[in-house]
Amino acid sequence: MTETPAAPDDRGRLSSLARLWPFARPYRGLVALTFVGALLATLTQLAIPLITQDVVDGPIADGDRAGLVPLLALALAFGIAEAALFFLRRWAMNISSLQIERDLRDTLYQRLQRLPVAFHEGWSSGQLLSRATSDVSTIRRFVGFGAVFLVVNLITCAVVGVLLLVTYWPLGVAVLVTTLPLTWYGLRWEKRYNTQSRLVQDEQGELATDVEEAVQGIRVVKSLGRSGLVFGRYDRKAQRLRDLQLDKVRTLALIWCLFEFHPQITLAVILVGGSLAVGSGALTVGGLVGFVTLFTVLLWPILSLGFLLAQAQETASACDRIGELLDAPLTVTDAPGVRPQAVGTPARLRFEHVGFRFPGAGDPVLADVDLDVAPGETVALVGATGSGKTTMTALVARLFDVTAGRVTLDGHDVRDLPLVQLRTVVATAFEEATLFSMSVRENVALGRPDATDDEVAEALRVAQADFVHDLPWGLDTRIGEQGLSLSGGQRQRLALARAVLGRPSVLVLDDPLSALDVHTEALVERALREVLAETTALVVAHRASTVMLADRVALLEHGRITAVGRHSDLLAEVPAYRALLSSESELAGLTGLAGPELSEAGSR
Structure with a gap:
């Protein structure tokens, strides 16, 4: 079960992540509280650029020091609110993600116990172990952080985009236009990253199998003096895992590079265009400061999108791998409506x-x-x-x-x-x-x-x-x-x-x-x-x-x-039985018995 399937399309990715909903449903209140707290904390940050614009165009431009006090108090209030919302988000997030992880792990373990022996004979223990440990942990990290901020940051980008258009629409349009190539390249490389993530996860399962076999068979390995051979086999797989991880890292580095490069170019466009707008009187200095400050709020959502999308791909692969176990048919189960029956001791x-x-x-x-x-x-x-x-x-x-x-x-x-x-x-x-x-x-x-x-x-x-x-x-x-x-x-x-x-x-x-x-x-x-x-x-x-x-x-x-x-009858009358016994070193002595000795041996 080590073949890596082709990377599904985006609809398949969403379908994979949708597997998490049954586990999140019992804690939907906490999940909703996590999203609301994170969203409000992020949106609260948007008040600072708007207050900054009023400070520059108002008290600073007019030299009104007294006018600074209410604006600074308002900024402090928003800061305190953001801190409170941050605490609320972390509290709800940790409880919900850990509960979901526990339920998923319990469900997976129970499923492994219910799956028939034929299933377990076809799977390596390392593959099952990696799914029950590392894949479940990957899902927990995504539920507790990635899923929250992937949605929140996308909403933040949309809200800030509207505010930029309202502040000064020509620069707002320029910012939106620069995101188009970023989106195209990001989606292209995310698909490649998904395939590489699945390869890494599967190879980790293979490596776990080798480690488990080496530990359980340590007596055989040592007695035959084959430590070098076993290590060589392990090292080849470890080297392959390293190469696969480096491929994944290079792809992730490229994604990060694109998302890091975009804000710098966009910021340069904003400063040049904004300076020309201020010079022509189309934009105030406060408006430019507020626009730049609003855009800086976008830096973290934009930079994090590369990481969050990569985490979503890893989680989707983990859901697929766990889904292979949860979807495996239960061929040995109780028939519908089955009831206990009277069975004697002893039974026929x-x-x-x-x-x-x-x-x-x-x-x-x-x-x-x-x-x-x-x-x-x-x-x-x-x-x-x-x-x-x-x-x-x-x-x-x-x-x-x-x-x-x-x-x-x-x-x-x-x-x-x-x-x-x-x-x-x-x-x-x-x-x-x-x-x-x-x-x-x-x-x-x-x-x-x-x-x-x-x-x-x-x-x-x-x-x-x-x-x-x-x-x-x-x-x-x-x-x-x-x-x-x-x-x-x-x-x-x-x-x-x-x-x-x-x-x-x-x-x-x-x-x-x-x-x-x-x-x-x-x-x-x-x-x-x-x-x-x-x-x-x-x-x-x-x-x-x-x-x-x-x-x-x-x-x-x-x-x-x-x-x-009876043994004695078969030994005397069935040539195939005698031939079988004579081939067994421990039974061969019986074939040499004759007459009363054979009968006595057979009746014991």
Whole structure:
């Protein structure tokens, strides 16, 4: 997802920025107060040039010192009003922009949690991270400053333009004429700046991905001595980001140059034309001073337009990038009107003519799969790598939705169960154990926050995770990111404890013992048998010992179940099953068993 789309036209830019309105609507009062305060504070400044004109043409020209007092008092009053309005604007602006940022960030995070697994598998984490952090911050800065002054400064330019025409229309027309080429060049370069901004934002996401991968994989990088290779890859992207940013800076510098150059040329035109007008009597000295002072009020709005338009382009790109996430379809959701259904503990799990194909893929991963797992029964899924075992287990908790057929629990299609209920009655332990930066207790009770201490202790016992009591603060010890402070076996045991906590109706185990040593594995299996006797279980098996936990075994070949039965029966009657086991170093020893030994092994 790193391709940069063509820069949309101005109408597309406005459409992108319009995405912010739903987040600003709840705070429209504060937003309006921000705009009003900023506009009034800016317009208050216009009183000073007009007062200056009266001072020059009145008390100064007449030598009336007493006449200065009311005019100076009036200028002071306008100054105090401007300061008060400035404070009001900053107060309302900070509250509204921070609230909008919070709501946008919350909405984006909730959306990421709701998007299906298939979506996350297609996006790099760095791209998602950059959108949830830097893009949201870009929007907050624009909402709190850029949007306000972009509108206020344009209004100021219009009001001052009218006042200049009223003061002395020939010079006013000359000022307006000089803005035409400025506007044309500004719009031309803004489109280029927008494209460059999008390239920079996307490249920042790519760089964030590299940093995250390098940190998470630091053990692999160091063990292979590939720090130089990883840094070289990072440095090339960092160099590209630098080049893209420099391109953007050069474009912005050119825009600034145009907006900086314009007031100087215009001021020269005003002074020359105004001096001739004063000499001919068409304009008073006070009128010229007031005209020049009015124009100086325009300096900041004109100079800021380059920066504000560039900020608007960056914000529009950020809105587009965030919109890609907010607009991504939620393919795994609750059906309309869905209600909780009665599901027993244990439950009957059935795959009925199930098929699954990844979007845009060629051959299906699963095709016409039928499997009936009785309540309290444990079935092991055995198959070669790529045969569809993990995909099949993922369909039970609707991490993916079937593309054909259906999966049922006690006769209810899993798509007819609320996701909250489904993922409560179905617990899953994955081969790759994922832990979070929280305490041991919080990690284990992640799916059951209301679990009692006794239930947590029982889950830890089943998973043979008593090592947690030796950690510095026991169950309250905070585990580092991804649980890297623990060994692979320790992480896997905690993930298993999390899955068995609460004795779910259906337990799905995707080879959860692969990282355990033989001794620990035997202890876990002995305790796990107690859990499996009280629940329905679907277990992906690669080890002989894991197969022995099952009542029956299902052989999966090329996305189809070709045989189902007891391990001993399949070993004796299905050549493909024997061939698969003989290819697995840990299972190969079983093929050498014969007669009573084979039967005994199969019945254990």
